[in-house]
Amino acid sequence: MSQRLAIAGTIVVLLAYVRLAQSQTNGTPAPSSAPQLTHFSLDNLDLKADPCVDFYQYACGGWMASHPIPEDQVWWDTISALQDRNESTLRDIAEKSAPADPKRDVTHQKIGDYYAACMDEASADAAGIKPIEAELQRISAIKSRPDLAAELGHLHRMLYLLVQGNIFPSVADPGSKEPLFGFYSYQDYLDATKVVAFVDQGGLGLPDRDYYLRDDKDSVELRQKYVNHVHNMLALLKIDSDPERASRRVMDIEMALARSWMDPVTRRDRTNMNNRYSRESLQQLMPNFDWTKFLAAVAAPPSEPYLVATPEFLRTVNSLLGSVSLDDWKTYLRWNLLRASAGLLSRSFVTENFAFYGKALTGAKEDGPRWKRCVWATDRDLQDALGRVFVEESFHEDDKQHVLQIVKEVEAAFDGVIHNADWLSPDTRTLALAKLHAVTNRVGYPERWRDYSTLDIARGNWAANVFRSSEYELARQLDHIGKPPDRNEWGITVTTLDAYNNPRQNSLTLSAGWLAAPLFDRSADDSINFGSLGSLAGHEVTHGFDSIGRKYDASGNLREWWTAEDAQRFAERGKCLVDQYSSYVAVDDVKLNGELTLPENIADGAGARLAYLAFQNRANSSLPAGKLTDGFTPEQRFFLSFALFYCGNITPEVLKMAASGDSHSTLKHRVNGVVSNMPEFKEAFHCKAGQPMVRENACRVW
Ligand SMILES: [Zn+2]
Structure with a gap:
């Protein structure tokens, strides 16, 4: 199941649905120059806030004040600039492929013709409900x-x-x-x-x-x-x-x-x-x-x-x-x-569709440009064709190796945590370690790309291309029935801003599309990369050991391999988090559902801790202790980088939607809920007992 950190799977699906269904009032090309991606900056902070009282405000206050939600968006966070960059890159690929040049190879023909058909707004309008x-x-x-x-x-x-x-x-x-x-x-x-x-x-x-x-x-x-x-x-x-x-x-x-x-x-x-x-x-x-x-x-x-x-x-x-x-x-x-199919039809359907699914449901004020909708439709329907070109043009093999190294170091830290988990019996601990050692790490892109040679993509009639793509994909999926699962199969496109753990495969997957700032930057120091990417890697690997994932064994079978006593102790440790997060307000008088968000909260807490341990292990061997950058210690920068990943502004409508269906906590509580459980944070920012970011009954599952 998809587990994007910043935006929940459920919400991503909804927003993607809205995005693809949104109308096309703006047919003029937007400038396609890619935005600058930055990771850590002092401008993101609100130095007037007290980090020990509200760390989220301290780490994100500056960013939130200077990044209001654009009119055509309902969720705007530090990942959004990366989304913009990916959209620009994909748009460049699609537009370069679009002219009907007989010299195009089959991949560029499909991408280009699909995109050209989608961009043909006049034909869609003329076709009505045809x-x-x-x-x-x-x-x-x-x-x-x-x-x-x-x-x-x-x-x-x-x-x-x-x-x-x-x-x-x-x-x-x-x-x-x-x-x-x-x-x-x-x-x-x-x-x-x-x-x-x-x-x-x-x-x-x-x-x-x-x-x-x-x-x-x-x-x-x-x-x-x-x-x-x-x-x-x-x-x-x-x-x-x-x-x-x-x-x-x-x-x-x-x-x-x-x-x-x-x-x-x-x-x-x-x-x-x-x-x-x-x-x-x-x-x-x-x-x-x-x-x-x-x-x-x-x-x-x-x-x-x-x-x-x-x-x-x-x-x-x-x-x-x-x-x-x-x-x-x-x-x-x-x-x-x-x-x-409203988005495939003439303008009156598209406008009415946006009025409800955009405005009323999510609070979007206006509609996005058509090219964005066409980029994401191409990504959805020809995912491995577009993804393959995206990887060839914008992903560096060096990044893959750097990221894999960080993932491995975080997993090594988890190994130590399981070894030292004295609340587990030796039997459960041994099986847990075996499961951890069997995890497959998938970074960047699949080993084998899907073949679209039998999918017919024609230059005219966008809707017909979409329907054929759907039939092709469902047939491909259903063809797996009765066979062994395809371990190479990816659950997200490589351009998706997402990572996920699949406990049925015992694998974690980080897509090429989001291995860039603010999540990862090869030129940044360890405190920055471990705070963000390290915490994400820790989050994803922990999903195999959260309240859902722990029930799958190393091979991906759903079976109870924990002793009853260990399962009971695990539940008690989780109950602490259920109570903690249930006390948080999402928006107005709507509170978070601590039961619903438990697996994500387990992963958030452990993810930051595992990344911190891995960072310390590396820092012990390479970084001088106590070195200040911009006036912050490496440990403080780790936590600031961790928080930066979650800085964002969201409409009240979407916050409410998230509180009922999203398996993740709200951005603010994903930061404050985690750091207030960590003695390492208390120490890094010299907080005192009794302050809001120092919980008296600190919760920790892993
Ligand atoms: Zn997750």
């Missing part, structure tokens, strides 16, 4: 429940990439964005050598179930805006004779689905999602759904077993299939088609 007309006719032609199942499978194929943003969907958290339910291939929880079919909860147009179930004033208002939005979109389509009624029926269906979604905290324990069904028992679970038709339409090989994340959810789907009329299901499918 790109989805055939699909609308298929939906209108549904005459029976078997037809409905077949059309659902077809929609899954067409919309697969569109609903994912630019994040690879393994098991989306808190649920899938697919129509009605999610259907993927996934590594079997109990047998890491096998890929099986996975059915997940889904079917909602709002981010997660809380958006349907909360009854505060803002939530009620937002739901009304959502119903209005569905109404407006269906009215633009002019198929439903009573769009007002139709929009309410869509809401009724989604409300019923949301009520049976498993909550995100329960999903954190993957044993709750490991529900195993044979083909026959899957049919018995949903007698009203024609699985044969669906599986044929989606073109899935047979699976043994079928994993079902939320049986209760599928029971609800089944009962809705019995009670909701076929006409209402057609409306629901039309809405799902529109929701996913």
